[in-house]
Amino acid sequence: MPLTGIxxxxxxxxxxxxxxxxxxxxxxxxxxKHVAVRDSKNPDGIWLAYPAHSWRAFVSEIKNE
Numbered sequence: 001m002p003l004t005g006i007x008x009x010x011x012x013x014x015x016x017x018x019x020x021x022x023x024x025x026x027x028x029x030x031x032x033k034h035v036a037v038r039d040s041k042n043p044d045g046i047w048l049a050y051p052a053h054s055w056r057a058f059v060s061e062i063k064n065e
Contacts, residue, residue, distance in 0.1 A: 015040055028055075 011029035013036075019025040025040040035055035038047035050058075 011036055013038070013043070 013027040013029045015025045015027045027040045029036045034049045036047050036049050
């Protein structure tokens, strides 16, 4: 796992400024050249990590939709 040794609780999680306050969001955190992603409704649950460049490409693509 690319984030070995990084405590998931120590990451600085954030969600989109435009998110609706109903809890149906994902949260992201920068972590060691990766971006961690988790479900805001289940912060202690499973999370995923993507290389930062892949995450930037994904966000860029959805902004262009």
